[in-house]
Amino acid sequence: MNMVNEKSKLADLLDQDSVRKNLSNAQLVEKVLSRKEGRLTSTGAVRAETGRYTGRSPKDKYIVKDEITEGTVDWGPVNTPISEEVFDNLYNKVIQYLSEKQEIFSFKGFAGADEQYRLPIEVVNEYAWHNLFAKQLFIRPTAEELATHDSNFTILSAPTFKAIPEVDGTKSETFIIISFKRRIVLIGGTEYAGEMKKSIFSVMNYLLPQQDVLSMHCSANVGQEGDVALFFGLSGTGKTTLSADPSRRLIGDDEHAWSNRGVFNIEGGCYAKCINLSQEKEPQIYNAIRFGSVLENVVLDEETSMPDYDDNSLTENTRAAYAIDNIDNIVQPSVAGHPNTIVFLTADAFGVLPPISKLTKEQAMYHFLSGYTSKLAGTERGVTSPEATFSTCFGSPFLPLHASKYAEMLGEKIDQFNANVYLVNTGWTGGSYGEGSRMKLSYTRAMVQAALEGELNSTETVTDEVFGLHVPLHCPGVPDEVLIPKKTWNDESKYEAKAQALALKFHENFTKFDGVSESIQQAGPTFKG
Structure with missing residues (x-):
C-alpha cells in the first residue's frame, strides 16, 4: 500500500x-x-458488556x-x-x-x-x-x-x-x-x-x-520527601494494594517509563479489576468509579442499577476504567524523580522465598527477567498443587523487543541512579500452600515501609543458601523468625525439598534467555541437580 x-x-x-x-x-x-x-449505574458510571471476549x-x-x-x-x-x-x-x-x-x-x-x-x-x-x-x-x-x-x-x-x-x-x-x-x-x-x-x-x-x-509494567508512588518507589508484580501479588499507600501519592497504577529525567506515567487513567471490590478494602478504587467511568461486565441489580462487584457470572475479569484524577492522593502531572526503591512482588505458594530480601544489580536483572509468581491450587480445574508462573519483565505479552534489552536498561539505571531493589514474597510462610499460611499483610506492609524509608540499608543480612538472596535479620514490626523461611517450617527437610523444586523451575525457565551475561545467569538459585 x-x-x-x-x-x-x-x-x-x-x-x-x-x-x-x-x-x-x-x-x-x-x-x-x-x-x-450500555446502562447508567447507580454510581454514575456506565456499564457495558463485552460479549464473547471478556479478556485479551x-x-x-x-x-x-x-x-x-x-x-x-x-x-x-x-x-x-x-x-x-x-x-x-x-x-x-x-x-x-x-x-x-x-x-x-x-x-x-x-x-x-x-x-x-x-x-x-x-x-x-x-x-x-x-x-x-x-x-x-x-x-x-x-x-x-x-x-x-x-x-x-x-x-x-x-x-x-x-x-x-x-x-x-x-x-x-x-x-x-x-x-x-x-x-x-x-x-x-x-x-x-x-x-x-x-x-x-x-x-x-x-x-x-x-x-x-x-518502559515498565509497574505501579509507582512518591513519598512526602519526594522519594519514588516502583512496584512490579503479576496478578495476585498485591501490587495495587501495596502501592495504594495513604501516606504516599500515586503516580500511576500500571504502566510507567524511566528516562534520564525521572519516572512518568504512560497513562491518564486506571483499569482496575473490580471483582469483590468493596469500599472497606479498596476505598480509592471504589470511590473513583463515578460519572464518566466505565464498568465492564459488572452485573447490575435490575431494579436499582447498583453494581454487584461480587457477582462473577459474566466473568471473573470484571473491570473499571476511570481517570486518574478521580483518585485524591495523586501526583499531577504524573511525573516524578528517579526511583530510590524498586520492589519486585511475588506470591510464592511453595513457601520458600524470604518475605523480603535485598538484591544485587545482577540478581535484580535475573529476577526481572524471570518475573516469577505462583498459580495457586484450586484457582483452575486440574491444578492440584502450586504451579510456578514466569512472565518476563513482569509483562511478557507486551514486549516487542528482546527481553534482555529491558533487563540491560534496568541494570544501567539501577547503577546510574543508585536504586535499592528488594524481592518481597507476599505468598506462603511456614509451609507451602495447603500447609503453611499466607504472609500477614501487616508484616508485608511493615517490610515494604522499612525498605522505602531506608531502614534496611544498614541492617545485618544473611545469605539464603539456595536462592543467594540477602535476607535482613531484623525488620521493625516483624518477628525475626518470620524473616528466615526455613525457621518457619516444622520439617527442614521438607523445606529443602521444596526450595530445590522451585530452584529447578527457575533454572528451567531461564534456559530460554540466550545471550545473557554469565554474571546474570549466576545470580539465580543454586540447584543441586
Missing part, C-alpha cells in the same frame, strides 16, 4: 460528517445510552513484519508476525466498514505524561463506550494542546467487523495488529476494551527504549 494513499484514506474517513470528535464525558454517556450500548486475545495479536520491524522485534509466540499484504487488506476493509456507519467516534490524546517523550495518539471507535474508555485511560489534552494535536499513532477499532480467517489470513475472526510502519493499531472482532490500552503499551514498549527510556 502506498503510504500517501493510506494516509489519504484515513484522512477521508476522519473528514466525514459522521465522525464525532473529542466529545465530553456527558456527550459520550448520552451516546452510550441513546445507542443502547493474545493468540490473535500480531505485529506487521516489514523493513522496520524485521530485525528489531523479538519474533516468537508472543510477537507473531503478519505480512504487510494481510494488514493492508484488512485495513482497507475496516476503513470501508467504519465509513458506512451512521456515526463513529474519535478521541485525540497522548500516551506518556512527560511532554518530551509523549506520543500523540488518535483513537477511532465504532462504539461510543469504547471512545469513553479511551478518554478515561489515555492522557486528555487541554484545549490548547488539542488545537495543535498531530497524531503519531492511530487506533482503528471495529469490534463488529469480523475477519474470515481463510480469506483474511488470520487465526480467527478477531485481530489486533500493530503496524509500526503505518503507525496504526487495527482491532476487529472483539469488544474487550483492554485491547486498546495494551496495544498502546506495546507500542510504547517498542518506541521508548529507542530513546533510551525504559
Whole structure:
C-alpha cells in the first residue's frame, strides 16, 4: 500500500460528517445510552458488556513484519508476525466498514505524561463506550494542546467487523495488529476494551527504549520527601494494594517509563479489576468509579442499577476504567524523580522465598527477567498443587523487543541512579500452600515501609543458601523468625525439598534467555541437580 494513499484514506474517513470528535464525558454517556450500548449505574458510571471476549486475545495479536520491524522485534509466540499484504487488506476493509456507519467516534490524546517523550495518539471507535474508555485511560489534552494535536499513532477499532480467517489470513475472526510502519493499531472482532490500552503499551514498549527510556509494567508512588518507589508484580501479588499507600501519592497504577529525567506515567487513567471490590478494602478504587467511568461486565441489580462487584457470572475479569484524577492522593502531572526503591512482588505458594530480601544489580536483572509468581491450587480445574508462573519483565505479552534489552536498561539505571531493589514474597510462610499460611499483610506492609524509608540499608543480612538472596535479620514490626523461611517450617527437610523444586523451575525457565551475561545467569538459585 502506498503510504500517501493510506494516509489519504484515513484522512477521508476522519473528514466525514459522521465522525464525532473529542466529545465530553456527558456527550459520550448520552451516546452510550441513546445507542443502547450500555446502562447508567447507580454510581454514575456506565456499564457495558463485552460479549464473547471478556479478556485479551493474545493468540490473535500480531505485529506487521516489514523493513522496520524485521530485525528489531523479538519474533516468537508472543510477537507473531503478519505480512504487510494481510494488514493492508484488512485495513482497507475496516476503513470501508467504519465509513458506512451512521456515526463513529474519535478521541485525540497522548500516551506518556512527560511532554518530551509523549506520543500523540488518535483513537477511532465504532462504539461510543469504547471512545469513553479511551478518554478515561489515555492522557486528555487541554484545549490548547488539542488545537495543535498531530497524531503519531492511530487506533482503528471495529469490534463488529469480523475477519474470515481463510480469506483474511488470520487465526480467527478477531485481530489486533500493530503496524509500526503505518503507525496504526487495527482491532476487529472483539469488544474487550483492554485491547486498546495494551496495544498502546506495546507500542510504547517498542518506541521508548529507542530513546533510551525504559518502559515498565509497574505501579509507582512518591513519598512526602519526594522519594519514588516502583512496584512490579503479576496478578495476585498485591501490587495495587501495596502501592495504594495513604501516606504516599500515586503516580500511576500500571504502566510507567524511566528516562534520564525521572519516572512518568504512560497513562491518564486506571483499569482496575473490580471483582469483590468493596469500599472497606479498596476505598480509592471504589470511590473513583463515578460519572464518566466505565464498568465492564459488572452485573447490575435490575431494579436499582447498583453494581454487584461480587457477582462473577459474566466473568471473573470484571473491570473499571476511570481517570486518574478521580483518585485524591495523586501526583499531577504524573511525573516524578528517579526511583530510590524498586520492589519486585511475588506470591510464592511453595513457601520458600524470604518475605523480603535485598538484591544485587545482577540478581535484580535475573529476577526481572524471570518475573516469577505462583498459580495457586484450586484457582483452575486440574491444578492440584502450586504451579510456578514466569512472565518476563513482569509483562511478557507486551514486549516487542528482546527481553534482555529491558533487563540491560534496568541494570544501567539501577547503577546510574543508585536504586535499592528488594524481592518481597507476599505468598506462603511456614509451609507451602495447603500447609503453611499466607504472609500477614501487616508484616508485608511493615517490610515494604522499612525498605522505602531506608531502614534496611544498614541492617545485618544473611545469605539464603539456595536462592543467594540477602535476607535482613531484623525488620521493625516483624518477628525475626518470620524473616528466615526455613525457621518457619516444622520439617527442614521438607523445606529443602521444596526450595530445590522451585530452584529447578527457575533454572528451567531461564534456559530460554540466550545471550545473557554469565554474571546474570549466576545470580539465580543454586540447584543441586
